[in-house]
Amino acid sequence: MSQVETMHPGTEPAESPLTPESWGKLGMWIFLAGDAMGFGVLLCAYGAMRYGSADWPNPYQRLGINLTAFMTFLLICSSVTMVKGLEGVKNGKRGIAQIYLLLTVIGGLGFLSLQAYEWTKLIGEGLKIFGNPWGASLFGTTFFIITGFHGMHVTGGVIYLSVMLALVSKPTTALGTGWTYNVVEISGLYWHFVDLVWIMVFTFIYLL
């Protein structure tokens, strides 16, 4: 860095090699790669425990997939509203950007509410983190840890996107393809990643 500064005194540091428009985007991608490894480890451990168990309960019989299929649908929709909101920022249409970002936040909140309902229902049926009436106790452990870890990501995303919504709503924020577009796009990367992870969680925890 100091070398760059001596080469070009008073100018911006060299541009990011992979994401020429901003360093933040490269940072987000690297963070997401690390986060994906966190989820990858959880899912691989889940697979190993399940494969080594003789009395693993049948997930889609015990957990039910109607509600979670709808939750999947909700997250996919909120991903579309996110890209539409970003398009609004790009085209300088504040109202459109606001509406779509708000819809995205509502989608995330809806997901969290349904997950809270689902957890409550399953806990009522006897699914606990240390055991359940149907078989391997690790069934409950892995379920709550993995869906909980994902739910925490959604919570973080809802807060993150609310901040973006506030930013876009401020009349003094310049829209277009500049800085604002950049930060909203980076927040979108995070949100789509949460959607992507849910696709995996839905497949491995509920459907398989």
Place this chain on the structure above:
Amino acid sequence: MADGHASPNYWLIWLYLFILTVTEIAVIFAPIAKVLIVIALVSLALVKATLVAAYFMHLRFEVRTLALIALTPLFLGALLIFILIPDHSAVPHKTADSVKVAPAPGHR
């Protein structure tokens, strides 16, 4: 996102994701061998994940090398599957909870 590319049709991507999700749910009730169901479900999930990364996360329109960062966790995860094989396959038979947690005498 590099400027100069046309926005993809996001609603079309949404429709693909929707259809793939419905297919996934249909697949688990298909009257085929369990192993085929697993292969189908994992493939469908990977296709969905690829759609999200390529279009929603604009990976298709980025510098090609950025995709390598995105693929690193997939590669390491695949390695991890093999690393874990001894943990669940070294024992000759699978165990159930009732066998695993037989309490020691005098231990409550």
